[in-house]
Amino acid sequence: MASGSSDKGGARPPRVLIIEDNPNEARALHDLLVWNGFEVAIAPTARQGWIRLRSWRPDVVVLDLGLPDADGLTVCQAMKSNPQLRDIPVLILTGRSAIAQLVEGLRIGAEDYVTKPYDPREVLARLQARLRFGRRIASLKTYHLYWWNLLRAFIPSPIWQAMQKAPHEITGPARMQTLSVLAVAWSGLRERIQEAARNEGLPAGTLHQVFNRYLNLLYEGVQAEGGIPTPLMDGVVLAWFNASLSGNDHPIRALRAALVLRERIRRLHSELPPPLRLAPRWVLHRGTALVGLMGGSSYLHYTPTGEATETARRLAGLAPEGEILLTSAFYEVIQGLIPARPWTEAPPFIRTPLYVVSGIPVVAERR
Incomplete structure (x- = not known):
């Protein structure tokens, strides 16, 4: 399921993949994000979420830890172990009682979290913060790659x-x-x-x-x-x-x-x-x-x-x-x-x- 339209100038809106098995919570979050200009896809299982990750390439993943076919931590760890996916920020959705899982998720590479029940304003603010940070990282990587390639043109291969x-x-x-x-x-x-x-x-x-x-x-x-x-x-x-x-x-x-x-x-x-x-x-x-x-x-x-x-x-x-x-x-x-x-x-x-x-x-x- 995906929604959203391109903004002015032809640039696409930021993409958010929600991996959440509770249809009511997934739909509520989906509508909130679409209303605020995001392009959104929902995956109710870890397997479908992984397929969406590889084919759709979201800008942020909102990940519930309690999935029917796999632990959400396993999905997060697989993402952070994959060179093509590890730079996608992960926002964990968790209950207030699941502190141990939350700490483990942050340890293996998740960038942020939101506890349920959440304030919609908090979710939006944290997503926007992750997107700003991601854009800065992408800009730094582009700058780094440009100068690295420039140096390679002048530095002999053995020194490199x-x-x-x-x-x-x-x-x-x-x-x-x-x-x-x-x-x-x-x-x-x-x-x-x-x-x-x-x-x-x-x-x-x-x-x-x-x-x-x-x-x-x-x-x-x-x-x-x-x-x-x-x-x-x-x-x-x-x-x-x-x-x-x-x-x-x-x-x-x-x-x-x-x-x-x-x-x-x-x-x-x-x-x-x-x-x-x-x-x-x-x-x-x-x-x-x-x-x-x-x-x-x-x-x-x-x-x-x-x-x-x-x-x-x-x-x-x-x-x-x-x-x-x-x-x-x-x-x-x-x-x-x-x-x-x-x-x-x-x-x-x-x-x-x-x-x-x-x-x-x-x-x-x-x-």
Whole structure:
């Protein structure tokens, strides 16, 4: 049984589901609420009330505890255990002698109560209070969801996961940590940008779309291995492994990310004309960095800073095009997993040994 009509502007009136087995009491409450602008449905049993809950989705439930087929507390508990129904406020109808049941109903999640016999003005006032509170909660949830989704657009997935599982890992004090760092420098990007800036040159929109395809491959590949990519800066993208998600296998994950990404970019090149093919320069390094939230009250950014990132960034522009360059610190921990040869073409001012991945690697893309 349902009654009521839409108010001005097409918005529906608030819905109230009455779960009450006494037909006289249910009808009296129904008429009171309809007269005061509510849309009302009556369910005389717990089973019918549950069906109405799922199909009609009321804004408030008025629940009698003495139902013929189930205890009203069972209905309330089932509602509060259901993610789709638990936010619907429950107003308990109970006799003055059923204090123990009333206390139990409030304990398991009911929002309010009215004792029989009730004053109609009290019922209306409590329903209106529940509806106002529900609207505030819905507004807060919408606001919360909006900003949460906005943050997700800018926060890398591993940091997002750490914020949900262990927020202290992000918000705690910065610490020195050993990292594996993958640096990717995009050879030819500067020239393509200069060409796009000239009249009759490469369309800027085309370059933007294609480069985003490169970056999308890079970011997805890094995050698939638990790494965190940084935004593009001076033609170089850094990704670090072992913070905020720690693990002793971070060199393996960094190496696997580089190998998989190199192969995926080779496949991408087969789809692009030569002017849009960018040759990445890859560097893998292992070292220590200060990791934590950097900045001030107006802006904070979770990032590493120190030897690990600076060394990888400097070497990225010097690496051979299309090849993966390993520093000696990185090569020491993955030696035997991948064939590599000394980089004999290194500039003379680089005094530390460097290696270039060669042959068929043992570490392969995850299936």
